[in-house]
Amino acid sequence: MSGGKIIYSLDTGKLIDLKFPSFWFENSPQGKFVLNIAFSQSKYYIDNLSENVKRGMKHKVRIGVWPVQAPLGYLNDKLTKTIVVDPVRHKIIKKCFEMFATGKHSFTSISDYLVSVGVKSRTDKKIKVDTIKRMLSNRFYLGILVYKGELHKGIHKPIISKQLFDKVTKVISRFERPRYNGHDFPFIGLARCGECGGAITAESHSRKYKNGNSPTFIYYRCTKKFGVCSQKYISEANLAKQLRKSVRNITIPSEWKDTWLKLLEQDKQQESVKAEENTALTEIELQTTEIKLSKLLDTYLDNVVSEEDYKKKKNELFNTKLNLQEKIEQIKTNGNNWLEPLEHFIMSAFQAQKIAAEKNECQNLSDFVRSACSNFFLIDQKLSMNYNLGYSTLFSVCGSPHPATYLSKKSFSVTAEGLEPPTSSM
Incomplete structure (x- = not known):
């Protein structure tokens, strides 16, 4: 009950007076006046306490301490x-x-x-x-x-x-309901129908034989959600066979492995030198961002910008600061980022032949082709695709190998020793 209702109850006679162990109020003009003062003092105490609590919580947040219950973990x-x-x-x-x-x-x-x-x-x-x-x-x-x-x-x-x-x-x-519900089809969501553009789904069927065996067969087909489609289903074995053939076209010969890894190690050494230079430049950007944050705070304290604009700009600069700090940490630990995916690409390409040879490991095959290829389309039980950047170059070199390329101990990416580079005629 609010203080105003208590005073009104005293005026209307619903309350005779107020008595407490330490003090009491009479139902008189003087008593109600003192009661109003007590209400004002309590309101001031509560508001002042609330401001102090908010100020303390904000201070803890500014020094990096979460002021309330810690989240799970x-x-x-x-x-x-x-x-x-x-x-x-x-x-x-x-x-x-x-x-x-x-x-x-x-x-x-x-x-x-x-x-x-x-x-x-x-x-x-x-x-x-x-x-x-x-x-x-x-x-x-x-x-x-x-x-x-x-x-x-x-x-x-x-x-x-x-x-x-x-x-x-x-x-x-982009969250949707999970596709897999009791089944684990490795190639689901990989391709689309080349005739109608619908998604390719999968289904399993079991067949019982007189000898008691009941094998399960998996087929992939168009969902036909965009209308009539004449495309027929394709078995998982047939689909996996075509994928393995595509993977074999981007296999790096094992004879090139030592040379490629040696070149990769040389690049790592060169990048370690560049990493120091990039770290210094990034630290300069970080210092500039911190100066901007300091100036932004000064303009906010001087009432030059509104609180809403201050928070918006501060969050932008804060995210920039975090990205720069993370970039410095990555450069110090890993050097430039391009070497890591390059190393992953080289090692994956060397493993392509092994993945293509695994007859029953369809999940490994699916994971590899998803990273190496894109734009999968299935039409007339034939699968088409595009090789991603890097693998497309590898396909142009190793896709149709000839003795001078595939069977050579060195790839064409390695310059022959003792030969001068060609020069243009003057």
Whole structure:
């Protein structure tokens, strides 16, 4: 009940007077006047306490400490008044991010996984789907505090990397119901129908024989959701055979392996020198960003910009600062980013022949062709595709090998020793 209603009840006679163990108020003009003063003092105390609490919480956020309950995977340290990593549950939370980043799990399946490992809500129930979504979207696990729309750098230890968080964010943005429900078809979602453009789906059929055997056959066909389509189904064995043939066309001869790895090692040494130069340039950009943040704060304190514009611009500069810090860390640890995918490409190309030879490992075959090829179309039971960048060049060299190329111990990418480069005539 508000103070105004209490005064009104005294005026109308519903309340005779107010008596408490330490003080009391008479139903008189003087008593109601003193009561109004007491109400004003209590209102001032509550408002002042609220402002102090808000000010204290904002100060803790600015120094990188989360002021309220720690999210799942972290613990509130009562001694240091900080957030520390849960030694057990932080591994479970990281596993949830990794599972969801594959795109084969839903919020419900993540919740089921948490229940299976003994992680439940505070009421000892299954964690709700919307809570799982907020958890996977929470930047706190990345080491960033979001307080009233403003970003701050936290002092707690991050559980996941920014690359993993970005993958999860992309999956959430395009999230649909999981395709796989009781079946694990390796080539589903790989190609589209070349006649109508519909998706290619899969189905399994079992056939019983008189001897008691009941083998299962998997077929892929057009969904025909865009209308009439005359395309017939194709067996998984036939589809895998065509994919293996395409993979064999981008196989690097094993005789080239030592030379290519030697050249890759030389590039790594050269990049280590360039990494120092790139680190210095990035640190200059980082210092410039920090100066901009400082100037932005000065303009906000001088009432030059509004609070909304300040938060918007600060978040932009803060994200830029985080990206620069991450770039410096990556350069120091890995050098420039192009060498890592190049090494992955080389090692994958060397493994292509082994993957193509595995008759029953369709999942490995599917994973490889998804990374090496794109634009898959199926028409008249024939699969067509385009090789991605790098693999297309490899296909032009090794796709139709001749003795001078494929059987040679060195690839054409290695310059012959002792020969001068050709010069143009004057």
